[in-house]
Amino acid sequence: MIRTNHVGVDSVAHVAEPARRFLWRQRRADTLEGLSWFSFAVVLALFLADGGWTYFTNIRDLPTGTGIVAGLIGSNLLLVLLLLAARLPVVDRAIGYDLALAAHRRLGKPVLYLILAHLMLLLIGYGLALGRDPVAQAITMITTMPDLPQAFIALTILVLVVLTSLVIVRHKLPYLGWYGVHLLTYAAVLLALPHQFGQGELFAVGTWARWYWLTLYVGTLAAVLVYRFLIPLARNLRHQLRVAEVRAEAPGVVSVVMTGHHLDRLAAHGGQFFGWRFWSPGLHLEAHPYSLSEAPNGQSLRITVRQLGDGSHRLLSVRPGARVFFEGPYGLFTAAARTTGHTVLIGAGIGITPIRALLEDIDTPSGGLTVILRGDDEEHLYLRREVEDICGRIGARLEVLVGLPPHQGRTWLPSAEFAAGQTISTLAPDIPDVDLFICGPKPWAELVMRDARAAGVPRHRIHAERFDW
Amino acid sequence: MRRSSTAIVGVGSAAVLVAGWLAGSARFTTDVPVAPATQLPIAETTPPPTDAGTSPLPTPTEEAPVVVACNGQIVETRYGSVQVQVVLTDGAITDAIALTLTDSSETSVEVSARAAPILREEVLAAQSAVVGNVTGATYTTQAYLSSVQSALDAAGFTG
Numbered sequence: 001m002i003r004t005n006h007v008g009v010d011s012v013a014h015v016a017e018p019a020r021r022f023l024w025r026q027r028r029a030d031t032l033e034g035l036s037w038f039s040f041a042v043v044l045a046l047f048l049a050d051g052g053w054t055y056f057t058n059i060r061d062l063p064t065g066t067g068i069v070a071g072l073i074g075s076n077l078l079l080v081l082l083l084l085a086a087r088l089p090v091v092d093r094a095i096g097y098d099l100a101l102a103a104h105r106r107l108g109k110p111v112l113y114l115i116l117a118h119l120m121l122l123l124i125g126y127g128l129a130l131g132r133d134p135v136a137q138a139i140t141m142i143t144t145m146p147d148l149p150q151a152f153i154a155l156t157i158l159v160l161v162v163l164t165s166l167v168i169v170r171h172k173l174p175y176l177g178w179y180g181v182h183l184l185t186y187a188a189v190l191l192a193l194p195h196q197f198g199q200g201e202l203f204a205v206g207t208w209a210r211w212y213w214l215t216l217y218v219g220t221l222a223a224v225l226v227y228r229f230l231i232p233l234a235r236n237l238r239h240q241l242r243v244a245e246v247r248a249e250a251p252g253v254v255s256v257v258m259t260g261h262h263l264d265r266l267a268a269h270g271g272q273f274f275g276w277r278f279w280s281p282g283l284h285l286e287a288h289p290y291s292l293s294e295a296p297n298g299q300s301l302r303i304t305v306r307q308l309g310d311g312s313h314r315l316l317s318v319r320p321g322a323r324v325f326f327e328g329p330y331g332l333f334t335a336a337a338r339t340t341g342h343t344v345l346i347g348a349g350i351g352i353t354p355i356r357a358l359l360e361d362i363d364t365p366s367g368g369l370t371v372i373l374r375g376d377d378e379e380h381l382y383l384r385r386e387v388e389d390i391c392g393r394i395g396a397r398l399e400v401l402v403g404l405p406p407h408q409g410r411t412w413l414p415s416a417e418f419a420a421g422q423t424i425s426t427l428a429p430d431i432p433d434v435d436l437f438i439c440g441p442k443p444w445a446e447l448v449m450r451d452a453r454a455a456g457v458p459r460h461r462i463h464a465e466r467f468d469w
Numbered sequence: 470m471r472r473s474s475t476a477i478v479g480v481g482s483a484a485v486l487v488a489g490w491l492a493g494s495a496r497f498t499t500d501v502p503v504a505p506a507t508q509l510p511i512a513e514t515t516p517p518p519t520d521a522g523t524s525p526l527p528t529p530t531e532e533a534p535v536v537v538a539c540n541g542q543i544v545e546t547r548y549g550s551v552q553v554q555v556v557l558t559d560g561a562i563t564d565a566i567a568l569t570l571t572d573s574s575e576t577s578v579e580v581s582a583r584a585a586p587i588l589r590e591e592v593l594a595a596q597s598a599v600v601g602n603v604t605g606a607t608y609t610t611q612a613y614l615s616s617v618q619s620a621l622d623a624a625g626f627t628g
Contacts, residue, residue, distance in 0.1 A: 030474035041482030045489025051547045053493055060605055129580045129605025145575050199574055 022339035028094040043072050046209040067121030074114030079220045081107040087227045096332030112162045147194035154191035157184050232327045241324040252307040259300045270295035270357035274328030280318045293353035295360035306350040333465040335361040342430040348374040348440030356383045369396040370428040399427050412447035424451045432456035439465040534559050539624040541616030548577035551612035555620035565589045581609040588613050
């Protein structure tokens with residue numbers, strides 16, 4: 001009895017910390033999301049305070065009023081979109097960089113539609129007022145009004161950015177082209193500024209709206225400058241990463257070990273990823289996101305990469321001594337994301353490598369720790385030996401599932417285990433009171449998630465690393 | 470978001486929107502006269518009126534037409550202020566001169582510059598400030614006609 005009590009107290013103490021962290025993170029995420037929504041209300045309130053409602057009191061002013069509102073909402077949304085991609089630490093710690101980027105991608109098209117509506121409706125509205133058709137009105141605006149030509153160029157850039165982002169999804173455009181066009185977004189924002197503050201009556205000199213919007217723009221652009229450019233630059237100057245070793249792990253899979261200065265001061269954790277840029281012929285122009293395959297030990301960083309897209313097959317040709325430019329660390333796929341005392345880690349194929357790094361950071365033993373590795377054959381169980389060693393050392397359960405999935409039935413298990421009626425509950429006995437970390441190909445990861453949800457694991461305790469960008 | 474957070478954001482947003490709406494309606498529900506209408510003596514053609522703005526029109530003489538110029542009120546709109554001077558010759562409206570027109574932006578300058586001549590023609594033709602709206606220039610129209618009416622009132626013009 002005494003022993004049970006002791007374990008109970010110990011595990012409560014152990015659970016309390018992650019649970020508190022989770023509540024705190026949820027509060028932070030809610031605050032950020034709430035502030036974003038609230039900003040739209042503020043924008044509309046400033047419009048109303050300026051007498052904006054009068055546009056909607058007669059039919060002829062309706063296009064102009066709607067056009068102005070579309071422009072305001074679109075601009076605000078664009079700023080939210082830029083902040084989501086600005087690598088703000090507060091965003092990464094609250095919702096994780098992958099979710100932030102997913103939201104960023106979803107907002108692209110709405111922003112474009114709103115800005116296009118802004119243009120069309122104002123051309124119709126002003127055209128009505130001045131007795132011109134919208135095309136003639138557009139020509140007049142471009143040729144006679146200051147700041148308007150830049151605004152039209154800005155819109156053209158936005159169209160290009162959204163179009164190329166749609167194309168990249170279909171892998172028809174090289175990464176580099178997409179990246180270059182994406183950087184132009186900042187140019188578009190800057191080009192559109194003069195017409196907002198010079199021509200827009202809402203932002204007229206001496207109004208609250210002018211100060212509010214100036215603050216928003218300066219804040220957003222400063223955040224982008226600091227977190228996307230200055231901080232990565234400073235970190236690289238400080239740590240001076242270089243390739244120390246390139247090692248083939250398996251056919252087509254290579255590990256790169258990097259060393260640098262003061263790596264003990266780099267606040268990275270197992271399960272996190274970086275954007276890597278290898279200063280090597282044919283590689284240095286492309287940044288690739290790869291997770292660490294070893295928890296940072298203060299001396300070196302290691303990634304393990306499978307040959308996939310344009311850059312990764314050339315990694316074998318990287319020579320020791322090559323400079324590495326990095327951005328990061330990013331990601332919430334860490335031991336700190338846990339909300340309970342029990343942990344289950346599931347990795348498949350190359351997705352085992354972040355699991356391997358995360359495993360080293362799990363300080364569990366009062367709760368259960370189960371590791372499940374999955375590969376179509378033995379060869380696909382990358383870093384299996386290392387995982388076995390760590391599991392043996394810290395006393396974690398290890399399940400290794402090898403074999404192809406069955407032809408019928410959608411399952412994340414190999415056919416033998418599936419036929420035997422295994423589920424996530426039989427493989428990991430602590431289910432559903434666990435934090436579940438999943439890393440692997442997206443369709444496979446979704447099947448694991450479905451199994452876990454069916455077994456009663458709450459959504460907020462399922463942590464999945466997304467590689468689909 | 471959790472339900473409590475959603476509620477807080479919803480209430481906060483509604484409060485801000487209501488505050489904005491109240492501030493906006495306080496500013497623009499009524500046209501605020503800034504300067505009163507004034508009747509200007511035209512020295513060369515008429516004797517100065519003894520009590521500007523309230524005295525009846527001087528009696529026309531046969532030798533020279535009596536010309537009276539009267540500045541209307543300055544009327545504020547969200548696009549800038551509007552003021553019109555009305556010229557009466559022998560009791561008839563013979564000219565309307567826009568002294569100030571909306572100027573908050575290039576577009577509002579263009580809008581009112583287009584509307585003002587149309588309104589002038591209509592006022593002269595109708596001999597009244599009660600004329601139709603110029604499409605797309607609602608604010609200019611209302612402010613213009615309101616300024617004209619105040620000038621006519623100051624001049625004791627009865628139509």
